[in-house]
Amino acid sequence: MTSSSPAARYTSVAIALHWAMALLILFMIWLGWNMDDNEVRYQLHKSVGITLLFLTVVRIAWRLLNPPPPEPATLKSWEQKLSHAVHIAFYALMVIIPLAGWLLVSISPFQISTVLFGAVDWPHLPFTSGLRQGNELLHGIVENVHSKGAWVIIVLLGLHVAGAVKHEFGGEEGVIKRMIPGLFGKTSPPSPPARGAVIAFGSSLVLFALIAAVPLIGSAGAGPGPMQSSVAAGPAGNWSVDYAASDISFSGVYDGKPFGGKFENWSAEVSFFPEDLAASSVSVSVETGSVTTGTKLYDSTLREAEWFNTGAFPEAQVELSNFEQTGEDTYTATATMTLKGKETSVPLDFQLTINGDQAMLNGKAVFSRKALDLGQVSDASGSWVSDEITVTVSGAATRTG
Numbered sequence: 001m002t003s004s005s006p007a008a009r010y011t012s013v014a015i016a017l018h019w020a021m022a023l024l025i026l027f028m029i030w031l032g033w034n035m036d037d038n039e040v041r042y043q044l045h046k047s048v049g050i051t052l053l054f055l056t057v058v059r060i061a062w063r064l065l066n067p068p069p070p071e072p073a074t075l076k077s078w079e080q081k082l083s084h085a086v087h088i089a090f091y092a093l094m095v096i097i098p099l100a101g102w103l104l105v106s107i108s109p110f111q112i113s114t115v116l117f118g119a120v121d122w123p124h125l126p127f128t129s130g131l132r133q134g135n136e137l138l139h140g141i142v143e144n145v146h147s148k149g150a151w152v153i154i155v156l157l158g159l160h161v162a163g164a165v166k167h168e169f170g171g172e173e174g175v176i177k178r179m180i181p182g183l184f185g186k187t188s189p190p191s192p193p194a195r196g197a198v199i200a201f202g203s204s205l206v207l208f209a210l211i212a213a214v215p216l217i218g219s220a221g222a223g224p225g226p227m228q229s230s231v232a233a234g235p236a237g238n239w240s241v242d243y244a245a246s247d248i249s250f251s252g253v254y255d256g257k258p259f260g261g262k263f264e265n266w267s268a269e270v271s272f273f274p275e276d277l278a279a280s281s282v283s284v285s286v287e288t289g290s291v292t293t294g295t296k297l298y299d300s301t302l303r304e305a306e307w308f309n310t311g312a313f314p315e316a317q318v319e320l321s322n323f324e325q326t327g328e329d330t331y332t333a334t335a336t337m338t339l340k341g342k343e344t345s346v347p348l349d350f351q352l353t354i355n356g357d358q359a360m361l362n363g364k365a366v367f368s369r370k371a372l373d374l375g376q377v378s379d380a381s382g383s384w385v386s387d388e389i390t391v392t393v394s395g396a397a398t399r400t401g
């Protein structure tokens with residue numbers, strides 16, 4: 001094979017994948033070393049990493065269907081073997097490193113969700129939830145595979161570039177030309193078989209969809225059923241809540257900034273008698289999975305086992321009791337919240353204005369995350385997310401009896 005042979009080049013797909021992935025991998029190593037505690041960078045790292053895993057599957061499928069051009073005959077046998085070994089090691093690392101990263105976030109006790117490019121919920125690896133607690137050894141191994149793998153890439157890259165440069169400029173037949181897009185017009189890439197291209201892309205997409213579908217199916221099966229029944233239940237008690245005009249929201253401090261959201265689905269049974277507070281009671285059921293914050297990453301993370309654990313605990317209960325009037329239309333009550341099998345009671349102060357059969361309510365209660373086992377692995381001390389979470393209720397109701 002001479003350097004002027006028209007077939008002595010990689011296909012343009014292989015060339016495009018090689019350079020795009022080389023740049024992305026180097027960017028990823030830099031990013032991995034410079035993420036600190038920056039949440040945006042973590043999410044970007046995970047998004048690009050999963051994209052690279054996808055591209056690797058495409059690339060390997062493409063290569064199997066479009067074998068590379070033969071090496072220049074001037075390459076010594078050991079050089080050919082070393083070059084092949086480096087290529088195989090590169091491919092192996094391009095699979096192992098992102099898989100280790102994915103495993104790392106799947107078994108992390110912090111349970112931070114992965115939302116690809118801020119838009120697509122990416123599941124944890126299947127069958128890993130049992131490995132989250134008390135597995136320091138496994139965590140250490142996976143973390144080392146991921147971080148040391150990056151160093152192996154760097155060492156191999158040294159050999160890879162040295163080999164390419166030696167054979168390009170060492171008076172032998174060039175190899176870099178094989179991997180440069182059409183700069184040397186004399187050599188044209190072998191035209192890839194159209195059917196091969198379709199099969200390569202098709203099969204890699206199917207393979208990747210399968211990898212992604214396993215955890216998706218797993219999490220769908222384990223997921224909670226919607227709390228339709230209790231939300232749709234007709235009002236009991238003597239007041240009917242106007243849900244369209246009512247809100248249960250919460251706020252706290254996250255990373256030094258205000259943070260909050262609300263619950264979309266909840267239902268309340270209200271028995272309230274201003275003239276007989278002792279006979280009054282309010283019972284609220286909140287669908288934990290209906291939490292929204294306006295940011296997909298937080299919405300997904302709050303559903304994880306570390307926070308609301310919506311799969312195992314789809315519902316939170318709040319019971320109001322011990323009503324006392326504190327002013328003309330101000331009251332206080334004890335709010336007892338049950339969530340994740342934990343119970344805590346705090347005062348709820350509210351203002352209530354009753355106009356004929358119409359009532360308007362505004363109230364506030366402050367709960368402790370610790371008492372409800374929320375985010376206790378990620379941040380038990382409250383240095384990152386405040387321990388105190390203020391729940392605000394505003395509502396309208398009509399007297400029915």
Ligand code: HEM
Nearest residue numbers: 028029032033046049050052097098101102105143147150
């Ligand atoms: C080719 C793809 C990837 C490369 C080259 C890469 C590279 C790196 C590097 C160099 C670090 C710094 C390690 C250190 O502490 O020294 C890192 C950290 C990390 N990577 Fe990746 N990564 C890739 C893919 C992924 C993927 C797909 C995920 C998750 C879905 C991920 C999750 C993480 C996490 C969570 C850390 C922080 C680990 C820690 O602080 O202990 N990475 N990565």
Ligand code: HEM
Nearest residue numbers: 022025026063068083087090091157161164175176178179
């Ligand atoms: C992290 C970065 C890189 C990775 C992971 C990587 C990976 C690879 C792999 C797997 C192949 C073999 C393709 C095949 O036959 O299937 C290859 C070929 C090639 N790479 Fe890279 N590469 C990287 C960076 C570079 C750089 C910076 C250069 C610049 C000199 C380069 C030059 C070449 C050349 C000339 C070839 C084709 C010649 C040959 O078969 O050795 N690569 N690369």
